[in-house]
Every structure is written in C-alpha cells, then in structure tokens.
Amino acid sequence: MQRLDNLIIGGTRGIGQALALALQAQQESVLVTGRTVDRPDQEFYKLDLASDDLATHIQKLVANLPPVKRLIYSAGFFQELDFMAIDEASINQMLRVNFQAPFLLVQALLKKQKTLPECVVITSTSQFTPRPLESLYCSTKAGLAMLTACLHETSYVERCRVIAPSGTKTSFYRDTERDLSSFLDVETVVTAIQDSLARPASFEFVKILRNPVKIIVAEQLS
Numbered sequence: 630m631q632r633l634d635n636l637i638i639g640g641t642r643g644i645g646q647a648l649a650l651a652l653q654a655q656q657e658s659v660l661v662t663g664r665t666v667d668r669p670d671q672e673f674y675k676l677d678l679a680s681d682d683l684a685t686h687i688q689k690l691v692a693n694l695p696p697v698k699r700l701i702y703s704a705g706f707f708q709e710l711d712f713m714a715i716d717e718a719s720i721n722q723m724l725r726v727n728f729q730a731p732f733l734l735v736q737a738l739l740k741k742q743k744t745l746p747e748c749v750v751i752t753s754t755s756q757f758t759p760r761p762l763e764s765l766y767c768s769t770k771a772g773l774a775m776l777t778a779c780l781h782e783t784s785y786v787e788r789c790r791v792i793a794p795s796g797t798k799t800s801f802y803r804d805t806e807r808d809l810s811s812f813l814d815v816e817t818v819v820t821a822i823q824d825s826l827a828r829p830a831s832f833e834f835v836k837i838l839r840n841p842v843k844i845i846v847a848e849q850l851s
C-alpha cells in the first residue's frame with residue numbers, strides 16, 4: 630500500500646467503527662486498532678492503549694505503516710468514580726488512553742513522515758461539561774482538545790478536527806444500566822464528522838448535541 634487514507638485508533642466498535650465502514654464505503658483505505666475486532670472485513674492491528682509498554686507498541690505500529698493521510702483518534706472508555714476513589718492505576722489508564730497515546734502517536738507519525746495531513750480527535754461534551762464522577766474523563770478530554778488545537782498551531786499538522794459528541798448509542802456504556810433511548814444515533818455523529826471533513830477549514834471544533842440534535846461549529850479557522 631502506497632498510502633493509508635485513515636488510521637482509526639479505537640475503530641473496532643462504536644463511533645470509530647461506524648466511521649471506518651463509512652470511509653471504506655467511499656473506497657478509502659482504513660486500518661483500525663483496538664483490542665478485539667468483530668468484523669473480518671476490517672484491516673485490524675491489535676493495540677492496547679493502556680499497556681505499560683505503550684510507547685514501544687506505538688513505535689512498532691508506526692514502523693509498519695505507509696504514509697498516513699488522516700489519523701482519527703476515537704478510542705475512549707467510560708469511567709465513573711468518586712474523586713477520592715481514584716487510584717494511581719485508574720489515573721494511568723485514563724491518561725494513557727485519552728492523552729498519552731494520541732500524543733505519542735502523532736509524534737511517532739511525524740518522526741517518520743514529517744507532516745500529518747489530517748488529525749481528527751473524538752473528545753466529548755465532557756471536555757466542557759464538568760461532572761463530579763468523571764473528573765479524569767472530563768479533564769483528559771479537555772486536554773486532548775487542547776493538544777489538537779496546539780498541533781493546529783504547528784506546521785506539522787495541516788488540518789485538525791475536534792469532535793465533541795454528547796451521549797451516543799454505542800457499546801461505550803455496555804457495563805452500565807444507563808438508558809440510551811434519548812442518545813444520539815451513531816449515524817448522526819458519523820455524518821457530522823464527514824460534513825466537517827468536507828469543509829475546507831484547517832481547524833474545526835464541532836459540538837454534537839442531543840435533545841434536540843444540534844450540530845454547532847463552535848470554532849472554525851482557515
């Protein structure tokens with residue numbers, strides 16, 4: 630393969646998987662990462678983002694890739710914990726998946742290919758909505774959004790998108806009793822991301838709200 634159109638981190642389920650299938654349907658090449666895959670039609674690379682050897686695993690992945698056009702960072706996991714119940718292992722896990730991994734990944738790609746044409750991160754409305762039981766999740770999503778805004782200010786990454794969906798019907802809440810009936814359909818989120826990518830702006834921060842569904846381009850730079 631001469632070029633990989635889309636590297637989707639966290640593309641084995643939920644928003645990342647739906648986006649992967651939509652991009653594949655447009656004849657774009659897609660490689661997804663995750664810990665397990667349930668679709669044999671997806672090009673898959675196993676990558677545990679919470680691993681102690683995260684940097685080594687990321688370097689191995691990048692070493693075997695052709696030049697990547699678009700990095701889509703969709704990995705994330707749900708966690709609700711009282712502030713005083715958060716231990717070091719929880720901090721490490723959330724920091725790695727939500728912040729350290731995307732940071733190291735962009736650096737590793739840039740070391741190899743000098744520039745990255747597009748970087749898309751899926752954050753959450755949690756990046757601007759403080760929630761008492763989600764202090765790690767909210768603060769690392771805010772950090773990921775700021776990291777992406779900083780990258781846009783460098784000459785290394787040409788186009789950036791920060792996509793902040795509200796509650797979406799995916800496997801994200803699979804270990805909870807949460808009622809997802811009023812949540813966004815994953816197709817709504819995928820369409821909003823594709824619409825953003827189709828616009829020429831070099832940076833967009835897009836909020837995808839629900840009840841009622843509302844797509845807000847909160848920031849747009851060219």
Ligand SMILES: NC(=O)c1ccc[n+]([C@@H]2O[C@H](COP(=O)([O-])OP(=O)(O)OC[C@H]3O[C@@H](n4cnc5c(N)ncnc54)[C@H](OP(=O)(O)O)[C@@H]3O)[C@@H](O)[C@H]2O)c1
Binds near residue numbers: 639
């Ligand atoms: N669903 C929502 O309500 C919602 C709302 C706002 C924002 N978001 C954000 O949207 C993004 C996608 O979430 P989703 O709703 O699509 O959730 P999902 O269905 O649970 O999918 C999460 C993806 O992240 C990967 N992942 C999680 N932990 C990982 C780890 N330790 N190592 C490697 N991969 C890991 C999963 O892969 P494996 O399981 O194969 O490891 C999966 O591909 C996340 O960043 C999430 O924070 C979701």
